[in-house]
Amino acid sequence: MIKLNxxxxxxxxxxxxxxITLSLPTAQVIALIGPNGAGKSTLFSVMARLQxxxxxxxxxxxxxxxxxxxxxxxxxxxxxxxxxxxxxxxQGRLRxxxxxxxxxxxxxxxxxxxxxxxxxxxxxxxxxxxxxxERFLSTLSGGQRQRVLIAMIVCQDTPYLLLDEPLNNLDMxxxxxxxxxxxxLSHNQQKTVVIVLHxxxxxxxxxxxxxxxxxxxxxxxxxxxxxxxxxxxKDLYNVDVTVLSHQGRPVIxxxx
Amino acid sequence: MFSxxxxxxxxxxxxxxxxxxxNSSSADGQYSAAAQGQLAKLWAWIAAHPKSxxxxxxxISMTLFMTLNVNGYWDFALPLRxxxxxxxxxxxxxxxxxxxxxxxxxxxxxxxxxxxxxxxxYVLLQSLLVFFLGAISFxxxxxxxxxxxxxxxxxxxxxxxxxxxxxxxxxxxxxxxxVGVIFGVLFRSLSALIARLINPDDFVVVQSASYAQFNTxxxxxxxxxLFICVITAIFVWRWRYQCDVLMLGQAQAVNLGINYxxxxxxxxxxxxxxxxxxTALVGPVTFFGLLVCALTNRIARHMYHTERLIxxxxxxxxxxxxxxTIFEQVLDMAGVxxxxxxxxxxxxFLALIFMSQRRSL
Numbered sequence: 001m002i003k004l005n006x007x008x009x010x011x012x013x014x015x016x017x018x019x020i021t022l023s024l025p026t027a028q029v030i031a032l033i034g035p036n037g038a039g040k041s042t043l044f045s046v047m048a049r050l051q052x053x054x055x056x057x058x059x060x061x062x063x064x065x066x067x068x069x070x071x072x073x074x075x076x077x078x079x080x081x082x083x084x085x086x087x088x089x090x091q092g093r094l095r096x097x098x099x100x101x102x103x104x105x106x107x108x109x110x111x112x113x114x115x116x117x118x119x120x121x122x123x124x125x126x127x128x129x130x131x132x133x134e135r136f137l138s139t140l141s142g143g144q145r146q147r148v149l150i151a152m153i154v155c156q157d158t159p160y161l162l163l164d165e166p167l168n169n170l171d172m173x174x175x176x177x178x179x180x181x182x183x184x185l186s187h188n189q190q191k192t193v194v195i196v197l198h199x200x201x202x203x204x205x206x207x208x209x210x211x212x213x214x215x216x217x218x219x220x221x222x223x224x225x226x227x228x229x230x231x232x233x234k235d236l237y238n239v240d241v242t243v244l245s246h247q248g249r250p251v252i253x254x255x256x
Numbered sequence: 257m258f259s260x261x262x263x264x265x266x267x268x269x270x271x272x273x274x275x276x277x278x279n280s281s282s283a284d285g286q287y288s289a290a291a292q293g294q295l296a297k298l299w300a301w302i303a304a305h306p307k308s309x310x311x312x313x314x315x316i317s318m319t320l321f322m323t324l325n326v327n328g329y330w331d332f333a334l335p336l337r338x339x340x341x342x343x344x345x346x347x348x349x350x351x352x353x354x355x356x357x358x359x360x361x362x363x364x365x366x367x368x369x370x371x372x373x374x375x376x377x378y379v380l381l382q383s384l385l386v387f388f389l390g391a392i393s394f395x396x397x398x399x400x401x402x403x404x405x406x407x408x409x410x411x412x413x414x415x416x417x418x419x420x421x422x423x424x425x426x427x428x429x430x431x432x433x434x435v436g437v438i439f440g441v442l443f444r445s446l447s448a449l450i451a452r453l454i455n456p457d458d459f460v461v462v463q464s465a466s467y468a469q470f471n472t473x474x475x476x477x478x479x480x481x482l483f484i485c486v487i488t489a490i491f492v493w494r495w496r497y498q499c500d501v502l503m504l505g506q507a508q509a510v511n512l513g514i515n516y517x518x519x520x521x522x523x524x525x526x527x528x529x530x531x532x533x534x535t536a537l538v539g540p541v542t543f544f545g546l547l548v549c550a551l552t553n554r555i556a557r558h559m560y561h562t563e564r565l566i567x568x569x570x571x572x573x574x575x576x577x578x579x580x581t582i583f584e585q586v587l588d589m590a591g592v593x594x595x596x597x598x599x600x601x602x603x604x605f606l607a608l609i610f611m612s613q614r615r616s617l
Binding site for chain 1: 559
């Protein structure tokens with residue numbers, strides 16, 4: 001369980017997050033949706049300790065132990081939560097398999113073992129990256145690089161994954177494959193995946209829980225069918241949509 | 257902004273030449289084909305063992321430096337040359353490693369710590385000392401006291417400057433470079449002002465202090481510098497894997513469990529100390545670091561610091577030792593090594609910029 005207590009954050013004079021208190025369940029795919037500027041990326045940065053925690057507490061529960069991001073050691077936290085941000089400036093002269101090996105750094109600290117090699121190989125197969133394994137990152141397309149970065153996060157083998165708009169450069173096939181892969185990780189390996197999405201339908205189809213954010217506050221938490229309604233979409237995005245239903249999950253259509 | 261992705265790999269070069277040679281072998285006949293095949297294999301072997309090759313070249317250079325043209329005066333030559341050799345090795349290590357670490361930290365293969373005004377600060381300090389003390393007192397200053405003063409001053413200035421960069425986010429990198437360049441211009445202008453105020457005899461002393469010279473090095477300072485270099489080497493070697501992770505950017509480094517603030521501060525301290533030591537020992541060496549890092553990036557097999565740190569030290573030492581040998585023994589001091597290094601480094605700098613420009617078009 002991820003526990004957020006009274007998280008507030010300001011950048012300069014601008015208050016970005018207003019006193020957020022939230023508990024997120026484990027072993028689920030949790031979609032975080034909201035309009036631009038709602039504070040989703042800032043919340044992720046605070047949770048992943050990329051920004052200093054200005055007020056409140058964040059803790060991740062692992063094996064009945066509460067790991068607080070302030071008091072816990074950096075190395076332990078690296079094995080607890082992995083985050084992929086929106087902007088990634090990675091050294092282009094690395095090969096794909098070398099980048100995946102960096103994902104295992106919290107475990108091998110620079111000296112990879114055969115065990116790490118094996119895990120890399122498994123991930124390469126699962127994410128269909130074998131043909132790209134020897135390529136330099138600077139020679140890959142945006143979408144290919146995105147898939148490699150996500151694979152690296154999975155290599156880190158943490159019980160909690162935070163992904164900030166990971167589907168941005170992906171085509172329909174790869175976006176669908178990734179979401180299915182994340183569902184597998186959460187249901188079979190008990191991992192908690194929190195993912196920021198802009199496509200509401202993807203959130204509706206693949207997420208177990210949906211969290212909505214607006215203007216630095218959490219406005220709703222629940223199952224997709226309960227949270228994604230005509231009223232909530234109007235309130236959140238100021239858009240009039242039609243909500244259909246497919247196999248028990250909502251599908252929203254923005255008609256002309 | 258320039259990025260490290262602009263450097264291309266030369267590893268494919270070896271295999272490319274071998275396929276080209278295979279294609280032409282049928283036209284040239286079997287004898288030359290065999291020789292060319294051997295050449296390609298030798299070339300591939302050289303490309304695959306840069307550290308060993310560099311170490312061998314360094315050993316040869318050091319032997320030449322110590323033994324060429326001694327003409328039997330071993331008692332005199334060996335201690336004298338030995339100290340000079342040690343100074344060259346210390347400076348090579350210091351400049352090479354500090355520039356490499358700086359480029360890792362700033363994600364930029366075109367920056368050197370010297371671009372931030374270190375060298376002009378050093379020259380300004382020399383000018384001020386000559387201005388207030390006069391040339392004679394200046395040259396009779398206690399070398400250790402002067403050395404300590406220079407190191408402390410440059411170290412303090414760099415810490416101040418680096419606080420600007422790493423107290424906030426990486427967007428301040430551009431501002432840091434700008435501030436460094438402006439300060440460099442300020443220091444240079446002040447030095448020029450002082451140069452106009454002092455008399456010509458004093459000016460000559462300042463001039464000679466403004467350029468790096470590897471010909472005479474104070475042995476006491478050498479001892480201190482060597483000690484500093486060994487200490488920093490221990491730290492840097494322990495941090496080599498964390499430096500690798502820095503290649504992924506700050507966000508990913510934090511994600512993978514690196515204490516970024518602590519590591520960045522540690523690296524900057526080491527960089528500042530090494531640059532200050534090398535400059536205080538031999539004088540300003542602006543583009544030398546850039547030249548050596550660019551060469552290292554070309555010949556290194558991969559980007560990991562375990563290899564690149566060793567390689568950059570070896571390459572820097574080779575440049576200095578071999579260069580000084582050539583000037584002293586072959587060319588009879590017809591020129592000065594530092595000038596050639598500045599020329600080569602400056603050309604390399606321009607070449608790097610133009611290469612990045614072309615690729616971004």
